[in-house]
Amino acid sequence: MSTWLQHLSRFSAYLLGILWVLPLLYAFWAAFHPPEYATQFSLTAPLTLENFVSAWDQAPFYRYMLNTIVITTLILVSQLFVCTLAGYALARENFFGRGFALALVLTQLMVMPEVLIVENYKTLSDLGQIDTYLGVGLPYLASAFGIFLLRQTFKTVPQELEDAARVEGLSGLSLIWKVFVPLAFPTYLAFSLVSISYHWNNFLWPLVVTNTVASRPLTVGMAIFGAPESGVDWSVISAGTLIAVGPLLALFLVFQRQFIQSFMHAGIK
Amino acid sequence: MNRRLNLKAWLLMLPALSLLIAFTHWPTLKTFWRSATWAKSDVAPSQFVGLENYGLLIEDPVFWKVIENNFWYALGTVPTSIALAIAMALWVNGKIKHKGLLRLAYFTPTILPMITVANIWLFFYSPDIGLFDQLLRAVGIDGPNWLGDPDTALGSLMAMTIWKEAGFFMIFYLAALQTLSPELYDAAKVEGAGPWRIFRRITFPLLMPTTLFVLINALLNAFKLVDHLFILTKGGPNNASNLLLYYIYETAFSFLDSYYAATLTVVMLVALALIALAQMLLFDRKIHYR
Structure with missing residues (x-):
C-alpha cells in the first residue's frame, strides 16, 4: 500500500x-x-x-438498580433452565413433531417481544402483573436465541459419551445436569453475558409495563430523570448516566476479553 | 417405548413452548383479530369491523410518513453500519498499534444502554451550546438545530443508531476473519495483488455468509431500535423522525387506541415476515454456493 x-x-x-x-x-x-x-x-x-451527590438525591437510583438486578437475574435464571431442557430435547431426542417444535421456537427470533407490546400488555394486565418484576420478565423467560444456541452446542456432544453415561446409570434430568450442562459451559457463559447486557439495557417493554418506583428498572428511571421537564442540568445527567451504566461498564472492563469472546461465540453458532 | 420417548421430549419442551406460545404466537394471532375489531372505549365490548381499520390506515398520513421514515432509516443505517463494521474488523485484525484498546473503543457502545446514552447525545445535538455546533463554530460554520429541524432530525437518529450497532457487527466479522486461512493471502501476495484487490477478490467474498447474517440483524434493528426516539426527538418535529414501532407505542399508550395500534402491528409483522422470507432465500443460496 x-x-x-x-x-x-x-x-x-x-x-x-x-x-x-x-x-x-x-x-x-x-x-x-x-x-x-x-x-x-x-x-x-x-x-x-x-x-x-445531587444525582443520587434527585432519583431513587438505589431502588432502580435493585429492580434492574432482580429483573435481570430472574430472566437469566429462568432462561437458563427453560432453554436447557428445550435445547436438549431438540438436539438429542428424536421425537414426533421435532421440526414443528423447532419452527415454533425460531419464530421468536423474528417476532421479538418488543413488537407485541400491545397484546402482551393486555395479557399482563389480565394476569394482574402490571408493575411487578414478574411482569417485566414474563415475555422474556424463554429465549429462542438461548434454545438455539444450546441446541447447537448439545448436538456436538459425542454419542459415545452419552452412551457411557447411560451405562453408568445416568438418565433423564441427571444426564442433562451431569454431562451436557458442564460440557456446554462456554455457551452458558456466552449466552449469560449477552442476556445480561440485553436486559440491563432493555427499555421499551419495561416502560410499558411499569408504573412506579417499585418495579421500574434503571433505563426507565433514567428516561424520566433525563427528561427536559425534570429540569436537571447536563452535569447531573452525566453523573446519573455514569451511575446507571457503572456496574455493567465495570463488569465489562474487567471481563473485556470474555465479553467480546462470548459475543463472538454467540454469533458464530 | 416410542410413545414414552415422545412424551418425555414434549415434557422437556413444555416450559419453553408454553411461554413462547403465550407471549409470541398467541399475541400474534390476537393482534390480527384485534385489527379487525373496534370499540368505543377499552371497557366497551368490541365488535367486528372487517377491514375498516385498514381503511383508516391507508388514509392516515402519519402512517405513510412513518413507513417512509422507516425506509430511509433502514437505507441510511444498514449499509453504513455494515461497511464500518467490516472496516473496524479489518483494522483490529491487522497490524495496527493499540489493537486491544481500539477494539474496546469500537465495542463499548454495544454494552451501553441506548436510552441512557441518548441523554449524552441530546447534549451533542443541542443547538449552539451542543458539542457538534461548538465544533462547527470552531471552523466557522453555523451548525443546524439538529433535532429541531425536520431535515436533520431523522439523520441525527441514524447517526446514533450506526454508532450503537457498528461495533456489535464488527464482532461477527472479527470472528469470521479469524477463520480465513493465511495461505490464501500469502498466495495472493505472491501473485502481486494489492490490498484493495485482495479485499475485493478474497476477503469480501469469503465474508459473504457473515454479511448476510449481519444484514438480517441490521434490518431487524431498523424496525426494533427506537429507544433513542424517546429522549432525542419523540418522533418529531411533526413526525419527521417518527418510526413504526414508536408510532405503535404512541397509538397504544398515549392515544389509547389499541385497535389501531394492533392494525399498525400487523404491518410490522408483515415486514418481519418478509425479512424472514428473504433470509430463507438468501441462506438457501449460500448453501448452493458452497
Missing part, C-alpha cells in the same frame, strides 16, 4: 475509535466538573463530586 493511504487508514481507525468513546468521555468530563464547565472545555476546570 502506498504510504499515504496507509497513514490515512490508520488515522481513520483512531479517529473512529475516539468518536466511538466520545459520549462516554464527555459523560466523565461533565460529571466530574462543576455545571459551568459542562459546555465549555478548559484544562484548568476544577474537579468535583457534587454532581454525583
